Amino acid sequence: MECVASMPPETPLAFGLHPNTEIGYRTQQCEDLFKTLLESEGASAGGTASKGGGENDGEALCKEILDELGDARFDVEEISQAIPDEEKGPYQHVFLQECQCMNVLIKEISRSLVEVELGFKGELTFSASMEKLVEDIRMNRVPAAWMKVSFASCRPLGSWIADVKQRFEHLSEWTKEPSATPKVVNLARLFSPQSFLTAIKEVCSQQHHLELNKLNVLTTVTKKDVASIDAPAREGQQRIH
Numbered sequence: 451m452e453c454v455a456s457m458p459p460e461t462p463l464a465f466g467l468h469p470n471t472e473i474g475y476r477t478q479q480c481e482d483l484f485k486t487l488l489e490s491e492g493a494s495a496g497g498t499a500s501k502g503g504g505e506n507d508g509e510a511l512c513k514e515i516l517d518e519l520g521d522a523r524f525d526v527e528e529i530s531q532a533i534p535d536e537e538k539g540p541y542q543h544v545f546l547q548e549c550q551c552m553n554v555l556i557k558e559i560s561r562s563l564v565e566v567e568l569g570f571k572g573e574l575t576f577s578a579s580m581e582k583l584v585e586d587i588r589m590n591r592v593p594a595a596w597m598k599v600s601f602a603s604c605r606p607l608g609s610w611i612a613d614v615k616q617r618f619e620h621l622s623e624w625t626k627e628p629s630a631t632p633k634v635v636n637l638a639r640l641f642s643p644q645s646f647l648t649a650i651k652e653v654c655s656q657q658h659h660l661e662l663n664k665l666n667v668l669t670t671v672t673k674k675d676v677a678s679i680d681a682p683a684r685e686g687q688q689r690i691h
Contacts, residue, residue: 516564547645634676
């Protein structure tokens with residue numbers, strides 16, 4: 451025992467690892483700890499649902515999300531018809547694809563929340579998937595069913611919902627003039643940013659008759675503020691942030 455007590459504390463260096471290796475391990479430990487505490491608190495609240503606890507909270511949260519996003523939709527067919535065929539280029543196809551992805555996501559959110567709402571009213575039997583969805587919402591987690599049709603994100607539910615609304619507003623600005631490309635495109639607001647970067651190369655390839663697979667995107671960082679930009683980028687270029 452004396453030998454064990456005299457041994458130096460375990461560190462990444464003792465195993466031939468970088469000192470920063472322990473950061474990830476400790477971070478994961480903290481996340482697991484707080485996740486367990488939140489789930490324990492949720493289970494305790496669920497046990498007193500009849501007294502106005504977790505069940506009522508879950509119902510209120512579901513209704514709030516449904517009110518915020520339930521009616522948000524893009525009429526992709528109407529938008530597509532508003533763009534003349536000769537003006538439908540790579541940028542417009544990316545834009546329409548983004549609108550379709552947003553519709554799929556919001557449709558899934560609305561469908562699942564309407565089911566949950568019917569379950570709370572007693573008009574539909576609560577299934578395991580519905581209970582899991584309500585539990586995720588109460589724990590401020592994005593439900594797995596939503597993530598399957600969503601953009602990649604590690605945000606908690608509250609921040610994720612705000613992000614969905616911002617993405618919808620970003621696309622809504624584009625729908626006002628679908629034939630044109632926005633003066634500035636926010637890549638962080640797209641479901642598939644790589645598609646837009648590929649569209650830039652496709653436009654350049656068509657304009658200059660170059661091979662697409664030999665083109666690369668060159669990025670130049672500027673100090674301009676988005677609000678100060680009042681004109682579109684030059685031919686063959688795009689402003690992104």
